[in-house]
Structure formats: structure tokens, C-alpha cells
Amino acid sequence: MDINLLEKYCLANSTSGDEKEIRSIIKDEITAYVDDIKTDAMGNLIVFKKGKERAKSKLMLSAHMDEVGFIVTHITEDGFLKFAPVGGINTMILPGLYVTVGKNNISGVVGLAPIHLQKAEEKQTPAQIDDLCIDIGAKSKEDAKVAVSEGDFIYFKSIFECNSDTVKSKAIDDRMGCFILTELIKQELPYDMHFCFLVQEEVGTRGAHGAAFTVEPDCALVIDVTTACDIPGVPKHKQITKLSAGATLPLMDSSMVYDRDFLSLAREIANRENMNIQFKEATTGGTDAGSIFLSRGGVKTGAVVGCARYIHSACSLANIKDMEAVFELTKAMINEICSKKWF
Amino acid sequence: MENLVKELCSCEGDDKVLELVSQKLQDFGKVTVDRNKNIIANITSESGKKHIVLDAHLDTIHLVVTHIDDNGFISFAASGGVDAKYLPGQVVKILAKETITAIITTIPPHASKLMGKEKVDIDSLYIDTGLSSDRVKNLVSPGDRVIFADKPTTLLNSNLASPALDDRAGIAAILACLGKLKGKNLPVELSVVFSQHEETTGGGAKTAAFSIKPDEAIVVDVSFAVQHQVQNGVYAKLGEGIIIGTSPTLSPCMTENLKQLASEKNIPYTIEAMGGKTSTNADSFTLSRNGVACANLFIPLRYMHSPVEVVNLKDIERVSELLYEYVMNYKEEN
Numbered sequence: 001m002d003i004n005l006l007e008k009y010c011l012a013n014s015t016s017g018d019e020k021e022i023r024s025i026i027k028d029e030i031t032a033y034v035d036d037i038k039t040d041a042m043g044n045l046i047v048f049k050k051g052k053e054r055a056k057s058k059l060m061l062s063a064h065m066d067e068v069g070f071i072v073t074h075i076t077e078d079g080f081l082k083f084a085p086v087g088g089i090n091t092m093i094l095p096g097l098y099v100t101v102g103k104n105n106i107s108g109v110v111g112l113a114p115i116h117l118q119k120a121e122e123k124q125t126p127a128q129i130d131d132l133c134i135d136i137g138a139k140s141k142e143d144a145k146v147a148v149s150e151g152d153f154i155y156f157k158s159i160f161e162c163n164s165d166t167v168k169s170k171a172i173d174d175r176m177g178c179f180i181l182t183e184l185i186k187q188e189l190p191y192d193m194h195f196c197f198l199v200q201e202e203v204g205t206r207g208a209h210g211a212a213f214t215v216e217p218d219c220a221l222v223i224d225v226t227t228a229c230d231i232p233g234v235p236k237h238k239q240i241t242k243l244s245a246g247a248t249l250p251l252m253d254s255s256m257v258y259d260r261d262f263l264s265l266a267r268e269i270a271n272r273e274n275m276n277i278q279f280k281e282a283t284t285g286g287t288d289a290g291s292i293f294l295s296r297g298g299v300k301t302g303a304v305v306g307c308a309r310y311i312h313s314a315c316s317l318a319n320i321k322d323m324e325a326v327f328e329l330t331k332a333m334i335n336e337i338c339s340k341k342w343f
Numbered sequence: 344m345e346n347l348v349k350e351l352c353s354c355e356g357d358d359k360v361l362e363l364v365s366q367k368l369q370d371f372g373k374v375t376v377d378r379n380k381n382i383i384a385n386i387t388s389e390s391g392k393k394h395i396v397l398d399a400h401l402d403t404i405h406l407v408v409t410h411i412d413d414n415g416f417i418s419f420a421a422s423g424g425v426d427a428k429y430l431p432g433q434v435v436k437i438l439a440k441e442t443i444t445a446i447i448t449t450i451p452p453h454a455s456k457l458m459g460k461e462k463v464d465i466d467s468l469y470i471d472t473g474l475s476s477d478r479v480k481n482l483v484s485p486g487d488r489v490i491f492a493d494k495p496t497t498l499l500n501s502n503l504a505s506p507a508l509d510d511r512a513g514i515a516a517i518l519a520c521l522g523k524l525k526g527k528n529l530p531v532e533l534s535v536v537f538s539q540h541e542e543t544t545g546g547g548a549k550t551a552a553f554s555i556k557p558d559e560a561i562v563v564d565v566s567f568a569v570q571h572q573v574q575n576g577v578y579a580k581l582g583e584g585i586i587i588g589t590s591p592t593l594s595p596c597m598t599e600n601l602k603q604l605a606s607e608k609n610i611p612y613t614i615e616a617m618g619g620k621t622s623t624n625a626d627s628f629t630l631s632r633n634g635v636a637c638a639n640l641f642i643p644l645r646y647m648h649s650p651v652e653v654v655n656l657k658d659i660e661r662v663s664e665l666l667y668e669y670v671m672n673y674k675e676e677n
Binding site: 076080093097107109112117126133137143147234313315319 | 416444
């Protein structure tokens with residue numbers, strides 16, 4: 001697998017509603033391998049690739065292009081930026097952040113009152129996003145407004161590092177999914193199918209609505225990334241998923257109950273091919289599947305997801321072998337899904 | 344100045360830092376590293392003249408590995424006044440047999456009922472390398488230092504954000520001053536010490552003061568600048584001048600001279616008045632042997648003791664100018 005491409009995908013700065021940069025990178029990467037590629041009104045990339053045979057069930061594979069980030073809400077008189085999250089951010093990670101703001105790539109930091117000056121009560125409580133601001137080194141509001149504006153998107157400054165099968169980077173959710181779809185697109189496929197690179201998943205799985213309506217699939221498979229909490233201090237039954245335990249099958253979350261036939265299919269394939277799989281041991285969260293399955297008269301929708309520690313923060317941690325497992329399982333599943341009529 | 348500060352802040356590891364800073368000092372005088380790993384340089388030595396020492400501290404706040412569990416997760420302690428609120432999710436580097444990039448854990452909301460409301464406690468944080476436990480145990484040992492991974496980042500208006508500006512900014516100011524003094528006849532005997540242990544015990548300055556035997560010491564450190572959460576009129580603004588410290592424990596004579604010189608030479612400054620000890624190396628110097636007259640010069644800094652400390656490069660330049668002027672204009676009767 002081309003880890004350099006994964007790096008390129010992860011480091012692209014594209015949050016919900018601002019997917020231009022990643023969309024352009026993905027488009028450049030896949031255009032030579034596909035038969036039709038369109039950008040729709042929302043910014044989704046809708047892709048069609050012919051396979052060796054016509055599919056008996058029309059399949060849509062999806063991953064989302066957007067990452068979580070922030071948006072500038074207000075510029076204070078002394079030139080600091082107030083901000084709101086785009087998508088669900090773990091606020092514990094905000095103090096000490098380095099960020100990039102807006103189209104001019106202005107650098108900024110998020111700091112706290114020095115510990116020496118904090119009152120006793122302040123020392124006891126974590127900072128809330130309303131109390132924080134981004135410091136870009138501006139002297140005043142006017143000075144700041146030359147460089148940035150209200151409404152500018154804000155991105156994590158991130159490393160990308162691969163060491164012994166471990167990947168550390170921002171945006172593994174869901175650039176890993178985009179990467180897996182890309183790797184599939186670059187191969188010869190057994191059946192015709194659609195690939196959708198979706199926008200605005202992190203702000204309510206919004207891109208998925210229009211894409212599913214356009215493609216009008218019979219079946220769909222969502223490739224996303226979920227949270228691994230296999231860290232000290234979290235009781236075993238709340239760890240949700242673990243690194244190095246293979247591809248994850250979500251069972252149910254706040255957006256839907258995942259298709260049971262596809263779940264059985266995944267288990268069957270994993271058993272047969274000796275693949276490592278695990279289940280998402282929580283019903284929290286949601287994916288684009290929650291919007292796709294409700295499209296038109298309904299879509300038979302499942303998901304195969306990767307997992308990473310510290311998602312929705314400046315640096316997540318995932319395992320390459322898990323990513324490969326998601327790829328292999330997805331590849332096997334699309335064969336079986338397309339090869340028959342399911343209803 | 345920007346390149347110098349960036350170089351000093353980016354350097355990783357005790358040995359590399361000692362090497363880098365010693366090398367830079369070698370341009371100006373004879374350099375020794377003492378038993379406490381203070382770097383001491385004699386710039387000029389002429390007997391009969393007053394002996395002034397310029398001090399900045401080499402050590403920074405950081406973390407220390409205390410324990411590695413059976414899953415490879417690393418427990419740690421703080422060295423110096425680390426604010427634990429900065430730690431969850433922070434990317435760090437473990438200076439072990441190899442340098443390993445790692446992430447400090449953070450427990451997501453669903454797994455903790457109190458998430459977002461309870462105090463961040465170092466005891467419930469761990470360093471996660473993502474590597475197998477065997478690999479971690481092979482490479483990492485208790486005692487290994489852990490630093491913030493972030494590198495210096497330029498902001499607007501000559502402001503610079505980086506870990507370790509406390510007190511690499513001070514080191515940069517002194518090195519720049521030495522650059523200006525090079526080749527000149529000095530009216531004083533001049534030494535420089537880049538001291539260790541300031542953030543913990545103050546012990547580096549204590550022993551260096553004993554060895555150096557100065558008459559006067561100017562201690563260059565950082566102090567609080569106005570930032571979003573620190574607005575009151577007491578503190579300096581970034582980029583608008585340096586801070587001259589004043590306190591019952593500092594030399595009124597030296598402090599007054601510094602103020603006068605700053606005014607004469609158009610170096611903007613504000614005063615930071617402290618009621619007693621300064622919480623800098625001056626506290627150690629003043630008690631050495633027969634006593635040493637001390638002054639404090641501070642570089643205004645935001646978000647002290649964090650990975651995102653911010654200073655203004657112009658302020659560092661201004662400190663180096665004032666140090667230069669103090670040395671060159673030194674008169675005995677002062």
C-alpha cells in the first residue's frame with residue numbers, strides 16, 4: 001500500500017464544507033482509473049468504474065473526505081480569534097494546539113493563563129472552548145483582519161509518521177477510508193460499481209443524502225474509521241475497538257442498525273479466509289450509512305471500518321495491518337455483494 | 344535572531360543541547376562544562392576589574408518516564424511546573440535509545456462520566472507510542488526525558504511560538520550580546536553561565552555562582568506578557584519592550600542603571616515589581632559566598648510552561664542591546 005499517498009491524503013486541510021483541497025488531490029489520483037467522475041452540488045465526488053461484469057446488485061462504496069476542525073467566530077479587539085468546533089472535538093486536547101487558519105495558512109496557537117497565575121479554582125477545571133482563543137500574533141482586530149476573517153476554517157497542524165506499522169497523523173478519520181477506496185479504484189474490479197467520496201459527514205452525514213439519491217444504489221458499504229479506546233484507565237467493556245485486532249464491523253449506532261445480512265457475510269468471509277475481525281462494542285457515534293440507508297425507497301447498507309486512538313484530535317494513532325484488513329475484507333465483500341440479487 | 348532562537352528551541356536531548364550551545368559560546372571565549380552540566384564561559388579576564396556574569400538557564404520543563412506497563416503504555420512525572428491541562432492528546436518525543444514520537448493519552452467522552460469537568464491529573468495520563476510492549480521496554484527506560492514535539496512556528500509581527508522559549512530566548516539574547524561585544528575592549532571581566540536545574544532546585548546557579556565568584560550578575564529569563572486571559576495593567580505587551588525586574592532582593596543600583604541606560608538608548612521597557620524573591624536564578628546568586636549584586640531582565644512571554652510559548656523576536660534583540668550597553672558603559676563608581 002502506498003503510504004506516501006495516505007500521508008498526502010491525511011495532511012490535506014479540508015474540513016466539513018471546505019473539502020476543496022482533498023477533493024482535488026483525490027480527483028487527480030483516480031481520474032485515470034475510472035469511467036465517470038462528477039462533482040455534485042454539495043462537493044461530493046461521484047465516481048463510476050466499470051468492472052469485468054455488470055453487477056447484479058448496484059453497489060455504492062463510500063468514504064468521507066472531510067475532517068473535524070474549527071471555524072473563526074469572532075475577532076477580539078486585541079486581535080485574538082474566538083472559535084467554534086466543526087464536528088465533534090475532544091475539548092481536552094485544545095490547550096497547547098498549533099493550528100493553521102484560513103486560505104493564507106496563518107499559524108496560530110491555543111494557550112492558557114500561565115499556571116503560576118491561575119487561581120486555585122482554575123487549576124482544578126479543564127478549559128472550556130468558550131474561554132479559549134487562537135493567538136496569531138496580531139496586535140489588534142484591524143491587524144488580525146488583514147490576515148484572517150470570521151468564517152475562516154481552522155486546521156490542526158500535524159505530523160505524519162509511520163513507524164513499525166503504526167501511523168500517527170491527523171485526519172485518519174476518514175482519509176484512511178478515502179485511501180482504501182482509492183486503492184480499490186486502482187485495481188481491476190470484478191463488477192461495475194460506484195464510489196462516492198462524501199462531504200460534511202462530521203456535521204451530520206450531510207453529503208451522503210444527495211450522493212445516495214444520485215447513484216440510486218441497491219446496496220451500500222461505508223468505509224469509515226471509529227474510535228479505539230484500548231488505553232489504560234478505560235475499563236475493558238468501554239474500549240469499543242482495539243488496535244491490531246483487524247477490521248471492525250459496526251453493529252448498531254445512533255444512526256442505524258447495520259444490515260444483518262452484510263454482517264453475516266463479513267463474518268463468513270473472515271472465517272473462511274482467516275481474517276482478523278472485531279466488533280464495535282458500543283452503540284455511540286454514527287456514519288454516512290445512517291443517511292444512505294434512508295435514501296429514496298431504502299438502501300441495503302453495511303459498513304467495514306478501521307479504528308484509531310485519539311480520533312477527532314490533532315494526532316490519531318492507527319495500525320497499518322488493521323487498514324490492510326479493512327481493504328481485504330471490503331474487497332472480498334464487494335465481490336459477493338455485486339454477484340447476486342439481495343431482494 | 345529568528346534562526347538562532349529556532350535552532351536553540353529545536354535542539355533535542357541534553358547532550359545535543361550542551362554541544363550546540365558550547366559550540367556557539369566557543370566563538371566568544373573559553374568554555375567549560377562543570378560538574379552540574381552548567382556551561383560556563385570566560386569572555387575576558389582581566390584582574391582588577393569588576394566581574395560581571397550574565398546568566399540564562401539551559402534547562403526547560405519536561406516530562407520524565409517513570410514506568411512502562413505490560414501493554415507498553417508509559418507513566419510519567421513532570422519536571423518543573425508543567426500545567427497538566429496541556430498534556431492530553433499532546434504529541435511528544437521520548438528521548439530514549441532512539442527518539443520515539445508518541446501521543447499522551449486522552450480518554451474520550453463516552454468512557455468517563457466526568458469528562459470535561461474533572462481536573463486533569465498526570466497520574467491518569469500515559470504516553471502511547473503505539474509500539475509493542477517488548478519494543479517499548481527495549482528502547483525506553485525510567486528516567487528518559489520526554490519533550491514536546493512541536494517545532495518553532497512563526498506568527499505575525501515577529502512573534503514566535505515554540506516549546507522551550509523559557510529560557511532559550513534568554514540564551515539567544517546573551518549570545519547575541521556576545522556577538523556585539525566581540526573584538527571590543529571591555530571595561531569589565533565578563534563571564535557567561537548557561538545554568539541547569541533552574542526549573543527544579545535552582546542548584547545550577549548556586550554552584551556556578553560559587554565557581555565564577557562574580558561581583559554582579561544579570562539574570563535573563565522570561566516573564567508574563569499580556570495575553571487573552573492575563574489582561575491587567577501589570578504585565579508587559581509582546582513586542583513593545585523588555586521587562587526590567589525590581590525587588591527588595593535585587594540590587595537597586597544595577598536596576599537603576601539598567602533603567603537609565605534603557606531610556607538613554609531608546610530601549611522601551613516596563614517594570615515588573617516583585618515583593619521578595621524573584622523566582623529566578625538571581626535568588627541563588629544573591630546568596631553566594633559574600634553575596635552578589637543582581638538584576639533581572641525579562642523577555643515578555645505568553646503561555647508560560649506550555650508547548651505554545653510565544654515571544655517577540657524584537658524583545659529578545661532589545662535585551663541583547665541593553666546587556667551590551669550595560670557592559671560597554673560600565674563605570675566603577677556605579
